[in-house]
Amino acid sequence: MIKDRIREDMKAAMRSHDAARLSTIRLLLAAIKQREIDEQIESTDDDILAVIAKMVKQRRDSVEQYRAGGRDDLAQNEQAEIDVLQAYLPQALTDDEIAAIIDEATAAVGLTGMAAMGKVMALVKPRVNGRADLGKVSALIKARLTA
Structure with missing residues (x-):
């Protein structure tokens, strides 16, 4: 399951002291847990993919807004989070x-x-x-x- 892979990646980020990656993974796990609580379900891989896709979309929107506002530093942070999240998404369709x-x-x-x-x-x-x-x-x- 994707959720298990995410948890293992969180442990690896802790061991390697990769604070940026760890922060993004924790945000992802919190979003998954929030959806499980809100909908009173146990997330399937499809549910988790939907959460990840939503988070990537939100961050892409933020990158555009930050760049339009001249805040490239914040745009780079959002782009780094996108890169971490996209590792869990399947190969994009052409x-x-x-x-x-x-x-x-x-x-x-x-x-x-x-x-x-x-x-x-x-x-x-x-x-x-x-x-x-x-x-x-x-x-x-x-x-x-x-x-």
Whole structure:
């Protein structure tokens, strides 16, 4: 399980006195634990991947804002956290792979136009979760359905 790997990485970061990595891993474990408490569940790997993807997205947004504000020092800290978190995500999908998944889902739904957006997204989301930015996927689906 991913959770076990995260815990082992936390121990390794403690042993190597890697404070930045340790801090990020502790934040991740806290976010996972918070989700488990809020939803009263035991997290699966898919749940953990969703938490990690959300944290990466938040940090990417922060990097953009910090750079726009001229705070490159803070942007570098956020980027370092992104690098640690991405180690737990599966290999990212290429644009061609995403397009193929969208094409399959569109064919399965059998509808065209924006009326099919929700149904196509419902089919695509589980297949790309943690492996692609859902905002980008949504934009690609819109482009495909309106073309």
